[in-house]
Amino acid sequence: MLELRLVQGSLLKKVLEAIKDLVTDANFDCSSTGFSLQAMDSSHVALVALLLRSEGFEHFRCDRNLSMGMNLNHMSKMLKCAGNDDIITLKADDEGDTITFMFESPSQDKIADFEMKLMDIKSEHLGIPEAEYESIVRMPSHEFARICKDLSTIGDTVVISVTKEGVKFSTRGDIGNANVVCRHNTTVDKPEESTIIEMKEPVSLTFALRYMNSFTKATPLSNTVSISLSSELPVVVEYKIADMGYLRFYLAPKIEEDEDQS
Incomplete structure (x- = not known):
């Protein structure tokens, strides 16, 4: 038997909005220990990893490990029927082929339940190795979203370079070039507005902006985003989810030779 009760039901809605297009x-x-998801996007370029720890739920019952296949667009449609303040409960039987979403208004005067069919999805679990990153940038998530959006009006790729000077986001396209530099800045009165750069080694990597813009759909989940970079590894773009977990996106860098030949 599975029964998960989440008082901040809007968190689940935001998670689905962030990943359903990928x-x-x-x-x-x-x-x-919790409720998690790990999946590649359809073109097998990006990886999404979600964790909601059991402690973050008001009630968490999971008698045995369950893997439930769901269509994320269908799930998102169901969750749109919940009010932003609603308490969301997920229920499923161990051998069942459906999951039930229950939405309760905060005043408990309205309860709705929606049942959705589960799917049988074959997927291998990818082991994500723990890694030490050469550079980690933490910055306001709305700032990162704005930069990705602005740069995508000019080019298709973004070069993220971390040096002692700060973090630079650059792009070039047919109409010209653009560079945005964010310097290390710890604003004392508003910690969430800080840009914190931890650099062991300078690093410069190129990524597809289409994916970066897709990742920024998770901006409503967190005030800050952390971007972990290493020359040999995929970038990790992480949004913390309240105090109960995270949503992480992994994206392999583009190899520079491709661009020289084009």
Whole structure:
């Protein structure tokens, strides 16, 4: 039996809005430690990893490990029927082929339940190795979203370079070039407005802006975003979810030779 009760139901809605355009179908894994998802996008370029720890739920019951295949667009449609202040409960039987979403208004005067069919999705679980990153940038998430959006009006790729000077986002396209530099800045009165750069090694990598803009759909989940970079590894763009977990996106860098030949 699975029963998860989330008082901040809007969190689940925001998570689905952030990932449903990247991933169509995915398995949600539930164990005693939490509710998680790991899935590649349809073109197998980006990886999404979600974790909602059990402590963050008001009530968390998961008698045995369950993997539930869901179509994320269908799930998003169901969750849109919940009010932003609603308490959301997920229920499923161990051997069942459906999951029930229950939405309760805060005053408890309205309860709705929606049942959705589960899918059988074959997916291998990818081991994501723990890694030490050469540079980690933490910045306001709305700032990062704005930069990605602005740069995509000019080019298709973004070069993210971290040096002692700060972090530079650059692009070039047919109409010209653009560079945005954010310097290390710890604003004391508003910590969430800070830009914090931890650099062991300078790093400069190129990424497809289409994916970066897709990742920034998670901006409503968190005031800050962390971008972890290493020359040999995919970038990790991470949004913390309240105090209960995270949503991480992994994207492999583009190899520069491709651009020289084009």
